Amino acid sequence: MAELTLSGLTIQSDGVTLVDQVGLTVRPGEIVALIGASGSGKTLTCRALLGLVDLDPGVVSANLHVADADHEWTPYAGLSGAGRRARDRAFRSLRGRILGYLPQGAPAALDPVVRVGTQLQRTAELGQGGMVTSWLERAGFDAEQARALPQLWPHELSGGMAQRVVIAQALARGSRILVADEPTTGLDAPLQRRLLESLRALADDGLAVLIVTHDLRMASPVADRMIVLDGGRTAEVWSGVPEVAESPAGARLLSAIREVPW
């Protein structure tokens, strides 16, 4: 059980403000969707949660609070000098153990020159241990697939398989808060549904899940709350679907992504 609260996140690069005063909260058992059009700062926000923003100056202000039963972390408490080292240390103890990340484009998230089983094994050794095949089954593969997959190279996986392998990695690592960046991109509707169901099951097991997407229609049935990023700012927070189309930010988002309102 771990929860995360972010407020006042501002990210700049070469004098341009890319993310402006963004905030969000994810609690155990909850799926929160961070929704925004392309270029609205979604991925940057994700990376800031993990301390992986490689920009200059990057994160200029943020108030990030992560807590589990035993510890609390406020990695962005000091942003320069000695604070920077403390921040790196805090993120090192957070990454993997508390915070898991499913990057955008699962096939590219696997090392192309290492077999699937070896990668999964290495990740498991960092965290939960256990059998590679059992983690693959937990991520939604049947027993036969789970036996065959470890011998494959990442380029031999389909997009959907790669996505589930990446989820198996996150499970094997045992992260308590999952940040999933566009997890359903490139998957057909049944696969999207299965993936969202497995994320829901994880949330029901007590994980906190943050889904980042541009796809309002995909996110709305599964998310407990939706946070809309509009031009690098948090626009509105919705708990349900009907409000979306009526609000100005929702309307802009819908037109920007050419989604048909339902």
Next chain:
Amino acid sequence: MSALRVTAAALAAALRRPPITGVIAVLILLAVVLAAALSPLGGYPIGADVDPASASQGPSAAHWLGTDHLGRDVAWRLALGSRAFVGPGAVACLIAAALGIPLGAVAGFAGGGVAGTVRFLIGSVASVPRLVLILLICTVYGAGPLQLAVGAGIAGAPALAEAVGTRIEALRSADFVLASRAHGVTLPNLLLGHLVGAATGPTIARLLLATFGGFVILESTLSYIGGLGVPEPNPSWGNMLVFDWGRGVSLSVIAPALAIWLTVGATTEAGKLFTERHRG
């Protein structure tokens, strides 16, 4: 450790579907290494082997590859001559790897001023012609196998550093690197296990074999020219080649020439075994 495992796995995979030239190449290299290791045990009397009675003979049961114009056994001297480059060549490869791989990894991963400084250093060494660098080292520290090995190792480092650096730079911002860091993989493990080990391992293996092949040519050349190489009466393939030069076509000239050609060719062919399997 994982880097070793991956390299071993790549080699094992390659050997399961071996191209025949690769197998022959590995056998040749093994034979050369064994010759260097075992030939001193034969008790061949180097320096006391001159026998004018059996000078310039063809192959026979007593002398498998015949004799040179002093009556010395070509086969024995060929086997013993491999010692001139096997040990020093291996040392050169070790030095090239020890210098080139970490420098390349730093240059590729760090970026910014650190990478610039390291690249300048690598470029400075690379800009000195190999032979000049080795002559310089031998002038300062005296000629000998160790000096040759150190010179060749330093001269071989930039190629390795360049290959490793370029590869790592290309992979540095790959999604799987980000994903690994997000999983909490530490930077040293990421560099060693994924970037240097798995991604660059085959390239490193090929370049190290090429460094070894280059050392064979270098050593033979210096011994052929004389002065910095192995001095008579000690045998080296280079000084054997020149010893009977101009005395007509005989095995005493052809054998060392063929041995050099086969060994250097074998390093190239063996290098081809280290292909990147994941590309199918």
